[in-house]
Amino acid sequence: MAQSLTHGATALPADWRDLFALTKPRVMSLVVFTALCGLLAAPGEVHPVLAFASILAIALGAGASGALNQWYEAGLDAKMKRTAGRPLPAGRLDPQTALQFGVGLAAFSLFLMLFASNWQATLLLFVSILFYVFVYTMWLKPRTPQNIVIGGAAGAFPPLIGWVAATGSVAPLPILLFLLIFLWTPPHFWALALFVRSDYAAAGIPMMPVVAGETSTRRQILFYAVIMAAGAIAPWPLGYTGALYGWTAVILSAVFVALSVQVGMRTTREGDMMRPEKRLFAFSIAYLFILFGAVVADHWWPL
Amino acid sequence: MTDLEKPDAPEPFDEAEYRRRQRSRANLMGVLLIALAVLFFAITIAKMQIFQ
Numbered sequence: 026m027a028q029s030l031t032h033g034a035t036a037l038p039a040d041w042r043d044l045f046a047l048t049k050p051r052v053m054s055l056v057v058f059t060a061l062c063g064l065l066a067a068p069g070e071v072h073p074v075l076a077f078a079s080i081l082a083i084a085l086g087a088g089a090s091g092a093l094n095q096w097y098e099a100g101l102d103a104k105m106k107r108t109a110g111r112p113l114p115a116g117r118l119d120p121q122t123a124l125q126f127g128v129g130l131a132a133f134s135l136f137l138m139l140f141a142s143n144w145q146a147t148l149l150l151f152v153s154i155l156f157y158v159f160v161y162t163m164w165l166k167p168r169t170p171q172n173i174v175i176g177g178a179a180g181a182f183p184p185l186i187g188w189v190a191a192t193g194s195v196a197p198l199p200i201l202l203f204l205l206i207f208l209w210t211p212p213h214f215w216a217l218a219l220f221v222r223s224d225y226a227a228a229g230i231p232m233m234p235v236v237a238g239e240t241s242t243r244r245q246i247l248f249y250a251v252i253m254a255a256g257a258i259a260p261w262p263l264g265y266t267g268a269l270y271g272w273t274a275v276i277l278s279a280v281f282v283a284l285s286v287q288v289g290m291r292t293t294r295e296g297d298m299m300r301p302e303k304r305l306f307a308f309s310i311a312y313l314f315i316l317f318g319a320v321v322a323d324h325w326w327p328l
Numbered sequence: 329m330t331d332l333e334k335p336d337a338p339e340p341f342d343e344a345e346y347r348r349r350q351r352s353r354a355n356l357m358g359v360l361l362i363a364l365a366v367l368f369f370a371i372t373i374a375k376m377q378i379f380q
Contacts, residue, residue: 039353
């Protein structure tokens, strides 16, 4: 039985809420949504039960990645205000339980995916978990300010997996959706890194604002936002989506770039509330949700 | 300062909390196992329908 917090000779069982928190539920919601959109935008029909099981497998895989990430980064999390309250740094859960939970959940997610859909989607899910844990968490994050640029690929897998779960093959549209999340990740995370910069510095994580400085980070946010906007609109002129998605992408990307210009062209002042950065961070989440919703809407109700 | 007041002293064992967590985990495991059985049954039926 998984245990935590030794009290003398007896140990308390881990509370299920702490195990749930280990899966990073808020991150999982975006993963589930983009995966669902990938699955729903795919051609052909998927049995609802198999679709549900596939999305559940992706959600559990993402949860397992989050748990293994928190297990590995417990020491770093303890140094940051934003993460010090998580179950491991707060001491509500012991590391061995977290590791067993993460590995067990990962194994189960792969088994469920294989049972409900196909080996191609299972392989992609397996690669995404390995990529997030070994390439991003263990290798890139503590070493390079490019961590989230390359590591962004891990978060870009869900729509691709959803599509492959439905069709058994890869197509240009899910690759473009993969690319969209990949390019969206740097401005999204660097906007966050700008207003929690001191946290990352305290933990010794080489995020872009800590290593390259604020000005460089702001310029790079703007640079990636422009490329991302081009990537977001691309499926329309390439003929993979219709006008409904196209116009949604044009309007939302224009707002995204405008907010990035505000962030890119300013400098932090004394007592700065970092409102433009917080606004960009919040909008970037809504941006991805609405854009992926538009992909599905465009597929089901083309203009 | 008594032993219990020292910062590194072990917390007193709370048996009521132990039982509460044990019960809540047992209930959760029960619900999850039933949900899994239902899900696997439903997946099997769905696959049979597809192959027919």
